[in-house]
Amino acid sequence: MKMEVAIADKKSIKAEPVSEKKRNRITNIFVFAFLSIGAIFMVAPLLWMVSTSVKTKEDVFALPPVWIPTDISFSKYAEIWSMGPLLSGISNSLIVAVTVTVIGTITSSLAAFAFSKLKFRGRNNLFILLFASVMIPYPALMIPQFMMFSSIGWVDSLLPLIVPGLFGNLFMIFFLRQYLSSVPNSIIEAAKIDGCSYFQIFYKIIFPLIKPAVAAQLILWFMGIWNDYLGPILYLNSPEKQTLQLVIANFNASYAIQSDYPLIMAASVVALLPMLIVFMVFQKQIIESIAISGVKG
Amino acid sequence: MKATSKLYRTEERYAYLFIAAPFLGFLIFALVPLVYAIYGSFTDWNGLGQMNFIGLENFKNVFQDEYFYKAMYNTLFMMLGIPIGIVLALLLAMGLNRGIPGTSTFRVIYYIPVISSIAAISILWQWAYNGDYGLVNQFLALIGIEGPNWLQNTSTVKPALIIMAVWKGLGYTMLLYLAALQSVPKSYYEAAKLDGANALQAFWHITLPMVKPVTFFIIVTNIIGGAQIFTEINVMTPTGGPEYSSASVVFYIWQKAFGNFQLGYASAMALVLGLFIFIITLIQFKINEKNSFDMD
Numbered sequence: 001m002k003m004e005v006a007i008a009d010k011k012s013i014k015a016e017p018v019s020e021k022k023r024n025r026i027t028n029i030f031v032f033a034f035l036s037i038g039a040i041f042m043v044a045p046l047l048w049m050v051s052t053s054v055k056t057k058e059d060v061f062a063l064p065p066v067w068i069p070t071d072i073s074f075s076k077y078a079e080i081w082s083m084g085p086l087l088s089g090i091s092n093s094l095i096v097a098v099t100v101t102v103i104g105t106i107t108s109s110l111a112a113f114a115f116s117k118l119k120f121r122g123r124n125n126l127f128i129l130l131f132a133s134v135m136i137p138y139p140a141l142m143i144p145q146f147m148m149f150s151s152i153g154w155v156d157s158l159l160p161l162i163v164p165g166l167f168g169n170l171f172m173i174f175f176l177r178q179y180l181s182s183v184p185n186s187i188i189e190a191a192k193i194d195g196c197s198y199f200q201i202f203y204k205i206i207f208p209l210i211k212p213a214v215a216a217q218l219i220l221w222f223m224g225i226w227n228d229y230l231g232p233i234l235y236l237n238s239p240e241k242q243t244l245q246l247v248i249a250n251f252n253a254s255y256a257i258q259s260d261y262p263l264i265m266a267a268s269v270v271a272l273l274p275m276l277i278v279f280m281v282f283q284k285q286i287i288e289s290i291a292i293s294g295v296k297g
Numbered sequence: 298m299k300a301t302s303k304l305y306r307t308e309e310r311y312a313y314l315f316i317a318a319p320f321l322g323f324l325i326f327a328l329v330p331l332v333y334a335i336y337g338s339f340t341d342w343n344g345l346g347q348m349n350f351i352g353l354e355n356f357k358n359v360f361q362d363e364y365f366y367k368a369m370y371n372t373l374f375m376m377l378g379i380p381i382g383i384v385l386a387l388l389l390a391m392g393l394n395r396g397i398p399g400t401s402t403f404r405v406i407y408y409i410p411v412i413s414s415i416a417a418i419s420i421l422w423q424w425a426y427n428g429d430y431g432l433v434n435q436f437l438a439l440i441g442i443e444g445p446n447w448l449q450n451t452s453t454v455k456p457a458l459i460i461m462a463v464w465k466g467l468g469y470t471m472l473l474y475l476a477a478l479q480s481v482p483k484s485y486y487e488a489a490k491l492d493g494a495n496a497l498q499a500f501w502h503i504t505l506p507m508v509k510p511v512t513f514f515i516i517v518t519n520i521i522g523g524a525q526i527f528t529e530i531n532v533m534t535p536t537g538g539p540e541y542s543s544a545s546v547v548f549y550i551w552q553k554a555f556g557n558f559q560l561g562y563a564s565a566m567a568l569v570l571g572l573f574i575f576i577i578t579l580i581q582f583k584i585n586e587k588n589s590f591d592m593d
Binding site for chain 2: 027028031032034035038039041042043044045046048049052060061063064065107108110111113114115118119120121123126129130133135136137138139140141142143144145146147148150164166167168170173192198202223226227229230233234245246248249251252253256261264265268269271272275276278279280283286287290291292
């Protein structure tokens with residue numbers, strides 16, 4: 001009798017996880033379906049963009065819509081280069097983004113090193129003061145900044161977009177300082193005793209240690225500059241001076257009247273593709289870096 | 298003793314050298330412009346002639362300017378996308394946190410709009426919102442709904458912009474939530490289950506409190522970003538939309554400053570916007586503090 005109860009007990013204990021497992025699997029199927037539908041909504045507009053860019057005019061205005069055009073034509077991808085200053089747009093965007101991120105990363109990581117590992121008077125107060133400026137929204141600064149650059153004749157050049165960035169990026173400083181707090185101070189003390197100068201400590205010890213974090217931050221910053229629109233629209237007037245984002249916006253403004261959507265979409269795909277490739281290559285580092293910044297931030 | 302203080306001084310000199318660049322940047326590109334914006338907002342600054350002091354005139358005008366109120370209303374209205382995005386992103390993140398196959402692929406797919414250029418995305422959605430041939434209305438036609446001419450209609454232009462903003466930002470919010478969910482110890486849920494809690498109770502008493510810091514971070518950054526919405530408006534509705542119904546505050550500031558050269562007036566508006574963002578953020582911090590206190 002007692003045995004039986006014991007066995008029955010055992011059975012019920014055993015039986016429960018099985019049914020729960022099953023329930024879990026059914027839930028997972030629903031979740032998977034839900035995520036897949038969401039994913040379709042995420043990519044559909046982008047696929048639509050690519051699809052439009054290779055369509056002929058008849059297919060663009062076909063009802064019901066054609067997802068895979070009967071005539072796939074890449075002619076618009078050849079045409080865009082002569083229809084607007086796309087090439088100079090790409091090179092201008094590259095000049096701004098590369099200069100700012102390379103030099104700005106050096107200044108930012110040096111500052112992060114000082115704020116986290118060197119002792120000096122006012123360290124915390126200076127850091128708080130610097131970081132408080134993040135609170136000031138750009139629209140409040142853009143008018144005086146514009147007048148400032150205008151008075152030294154920098155309007156309609158890339159300099160107003162480049163120069164401020166060279167002084168460093170506060171988010172990068174903040175993030176790297178956080179990252180460096182896990183590096184033991186004893187490493188630095190040991191290097192000092194070995195007679196390393198502070199510059200040597202930075203590039204021989206600190207920089208190699210924070211390289212992964214720096215790389216992720218640099219990529220994010222690069223993307224931000226590449227995709228920036230408000231800064232360029234304020235400063236750049238001549239077509240050949242404009243960055244890529246402005247060039248494609250002007251494509252949109254000029255060719256929408258002629259309903260040349262394949263041309264506009266082709267130019268937009270070209271503007272989108274570089275960052276998409278960068279993201280695909282570095283997605284692991286980028287996603288990790290974002291996740292950390294959110295949890296710690 | 299003397300040797301250490303000398304060493305210390307060397308260290309201090311190097312430290313100041315290393316932080317010199319961001320500090321100079323702060324002075325030249327933030328502090329000086331801010332002071333100048335404040336000064337300019339009390340003048341009739343137009344970029345050409347003299348700047349005459351006119352007291353609070355600009356600020357008085359800001360609060361009597363129906364276009365400013367309209368732009369402010371539009372901006373706040375478009376922030377309705379923030380709660381929608383948060384709820385959707387949390388749901389998606391909870392789904393992704395179950396460890397089902399394809400998790401990393403989903404993560405990448407949802408994140409693609411985030412890294413995409415906002416100008417290109419705006420161009421794409423402007424085309425998608427085309428009344429006759431756009432993707433959105435063609436999709437709606439499939440389920441028997443005749444869609445409006447989204448961006449030309451005062452009642453649909455803001456919802457259209459909200460939908461696009463949710464679509465673009467979803468992946469970022471989802472990623473932050475996923476990271477937060479992954480840091481919740483599994484034992485919490487196991488303990489809750491032993492205590493007889495159902496899934497809804499576990500969500501309410503474990504998941505939500507555990508993701509609260511991230512939710513706070515998301516709300517604050519989204520409000521700061523949402524208050525400064527500009528590019529979408531400029532690309533998709535270059536004139537500010539039908540009856541100015543999609544113009545945001547920054548769009549209006551930009552028009553006033555660089556279209557009409559009313560720099561003093563635009564500066565006053567920018568400062569009002571800045572103050573608004575600051576107060577909202579402060580309130581958020583206060584609410585957050587109070588709630589954390591309640592929890593203890």
